[in-house]
Amino acid sequence: MCPTMNILSVEKTKENEYQKGVRHLCESGITRIPKKYVLPISDRPLIVKKQEKNDENLNLPIIDFAQLQGPNRCQVLKSLAKACEEYGFFQLVNHGIDSDTIQHIIEVGKKFFELPFEERAKYMSTDMQAPVRLGTSFNQNKDGVFCWRDFLKLSCHSLSSDLISLWPSSPIDLREAAANYSKQTIFLYQLLIGAILESLGIVKEHINDSQNLKEFEDGSQLLVLNCYPCCPEPDLTLGMPPHSDYGLLTLLLQDEVKGLQIQHQGKWLTVEPIPNSFVVNVGDHLEIFSNGRYKSVLHRVLVNSSKSRISVASLHSLPYSSKIQPSPKLINESNPKLYKDTDFATFLEYISSYEHKSKSFLESRKLPS
Numbered sequence: 001m002c003p004t005m006n007i008l009s010v011e012k013t014k015e016n017e018y019q020k021g022v023r024h025l026c027e028s029g030i031t032r033i034p035k036k037y038v039l040p041i042s043d044r045p046l047i048v049k050k051q052e053k054n055d056e057n058l059n060l061p062i063i064d065f066a067q068l069q070g071p072n073r074c075q076v077l078k079s080l081a082k083a084c085e086e087y088g089f090f091q092l093v094n095h096g097i098d099s100d101t102i103q104h105i106i107e108v109g110k111k112f113f114e115l116p117f118e119e120r121a122k123y124m125s126t127d128m129q130a131p132v133r134l135g136t137s138f139n140q141n142k143d144g145v146f147c148w149r150d151f152l153k154l155s156c157h158s159l160s161s162d163l164i165s166l167w168p169s170s171p172i173d174l175r176e177a178a179a180n181y182s183k184q185t186i187f188l189y190q191l192l193i194g195a196i197l198e199s200l201g202i203v204k205e206h207i208n209d210s211q212n213l214k215e216f217e218d219g220s221q222l223l224v225l226n227c228y229p230c231c232p233e234p235d236l237t238l239g240m241p242p243h244s245d246y247g248l249l250t251l252l253l254q255d256e257v258k259g260l261q262i263q264h265q266g267k268w269l270t271v272e273p274i275p276n277s278f279v280v281n282v283g284d285h286l287e288i289f290s291n292g293r294y295k296s297v298l299h300r301v302l303v304n305s306s307k308s309r310i311s312v313a314s315l316h317s318l319p320y321s322s323k324i325q326p327s328p329k330l331i332n333e334s335n336p337k338l339y340k341d342t343d344f345a346t347f348l349e350y351i352s353s354y355e356h357k358s359k360s361f362l363e364s365r366k367l368p369s
């Protein structure tokens with residue numbers, strides 16, 4: 001074999017290995033990260049020293065869900081609107097989902113990623129639309145530099161027993177934990193999106209037939225279990241690159257290990273985990289629906305050398321038959337329409353065909369001002 005062929009086939013073998021994920025890579029006992037994961041200097045995180053740490057920690061606005069359901073609703077709706085406008089993020093406490101349900105999903109997530117590679121590999125797919133998909137990086141079909149994340153995506157669209165039977169059978173209680181978690185987060189989401197519409201001044205009576213409340217309540221749900229293994233060189237890579245979430249709302253559960261950063265006033269700030277809370281963020285579809293009033297904000301994930309981290313993102317979006325468009329209720333002479341209408345199929349094609357980074361989808365939808 002000629003030397004160039006040899007180099008090419010070695011590179012191809014390495015590429016195939018990286019497709020197997022970060023946990024698989026770590027199991028080989030690496031002490032440095034392969035070049036495939038090393039970001040260009042300008043994209044690397046600046047991991048700050050201990051004494052400066054307080055400056056970059058962020059206490060997100062806190063929304064008390066129990067208060068939202070009580071006599072103080074009006075006041076809480078105002079705080080909700082402010083959080084969605086200024087941060088695009090908030091922490092939700094007193095949400096009513098019991099701590100057993102929460103611990104259970106985190107536990108099965110940890111156990112799943114600890115399974116032998118062959119067991120996990122059954123669920124690998126590079127098809128972005130697969131109902132169950134174990135994958136790695138951000139978009140492993142497209143990413144030039146890989147990020148330090150493995151994930152399991154479970155589609156929860158109309159939670160039928162046929163769908164659940166496609167989910168991993170190991171660990172033994174994964175299906176039960178994920179189905180229970182899905183039901184409870186859908187319920188929470190429905191109450192929360194109702195409150196968000198109300199905070200935008202769109203109450204039930206004002207929702208017209210073309211975009212009725214049911215569309216918001218009956219949308220799709222995707223659960224993403226994210227696993228970020230310990231990384232020997234955390235300042236050279238990221239667990240997730242800067243991105244915004246595509247849907248209406250994301251309910252994120254993180255374990256006690258911090259890593260999530262959001263971009264706020266031009267700075268990357270680390271979100272302090274609060275036990276038993278959700279980090280909730282506005283997605284691209286809600287930014288469009290609100291005609292830019294609520295912000296879908298860039299966020300990314302740092303990794304660290306001593307602790308692996310698990311998070312569970314529950315992504316809620318409109319049904320696949322819907323049009324993604326600014327609410328006519330929020331458009332008037334002083335608030336002209338800022339985004340084009342998009343049908344869901346066009347949107348899905350967009351996210352699977354582009355390297356879905358930064359705010360590129362939103363940028364592509366902006367109307368010239």
Ligand SMILES: O=C(O)CCC(=O)C(=O)O
Pocket residue numbers: 224226240245252254259260299301310311313
């Ligand atoms: O793991 C995290 O903290 C964030 C995950 C995330 O941004 C996502 O799944 O879209």
Ligand SMILES: [Fe+2]
Pocket residue numbers: 243244245299
């Ligand atoms: Fe995200």
